[in-house]
Amino acid sequence: MSDLNVGDAIPELKVTPDKYLPHRYAGASGDFNPIHIDPEFAKAVGLPNTILHGLYMMGLVARSATDVAGGDPKALKRLSVQFRGMGAPETEIVVSGTVKSVEGDRAVIDTVAAQGDNQTIRNAEAEIQL
């Protein structure tokens, strides 16, 4: 994986979370905030419907960066994200990015997670060990 160059696009990661994904993520993570799992509650607080956990989408960004580094989980050293748009279940998420810098055995990747034009995660910066 030492052939990364500044400006290279990383392979896109495409995932369509099913209707019950937020329930499984709630169980796995311990975050049972009802805005993620209860449509009536979500609508009562002004949301269009239940929304994805931001940290689930950050988990996909982490998966994408780890893949670029060759798949070893300890290769991901740092990940910083800004949550912007709300993510919806049953809609394809595309994680894409470009190589921002390469110094020695470390690379930094700029990443975006989006559902169509809705960028749910922006300014994500992943530092990986090559």
Added chain:
Amino acid sequence: MTVKTEAVGKEWPATTYEVGKEKIGEYARVVGLDNPVHFDREAAEAAGYRDVVAPPMFCVVYSAPALGPAMFDPEVGMNFAAMVHGGQEFEWGEPACSGDEITTTAKCLEIFEKDGKGFYVFETRSVNQDGAEVVKGTWTNIVRGV
């Protein structure tokens, strides 16, 4: 109305979480990871890990319990009805493996107001049973209309 800043610098009691093999597998499956180091002890050991290793973002599972009391502290005074998770950063050190006992402390780093929004920034630091830092987290919550 302005944000209260008395809680800046405050630390909350540590929480300890014992990492389990099946919990790692459950998390890994949900985010779609299929690397056997997250499920199979022999594969993890062959890859140089002490035991089944957690994906990096599994840190939310063991570090979030320390953050709960900080976020709900009346001294912090966050309005949850208008709160969104604005940003997140993690820096990883020693990998977290099944059997590890990870202790996390939470601290309020900053509270400030900008463009009519309140920013509440917390830090968590998680160390394992050997005292090695496993992850440092920076959690930014934004409250609209403070």
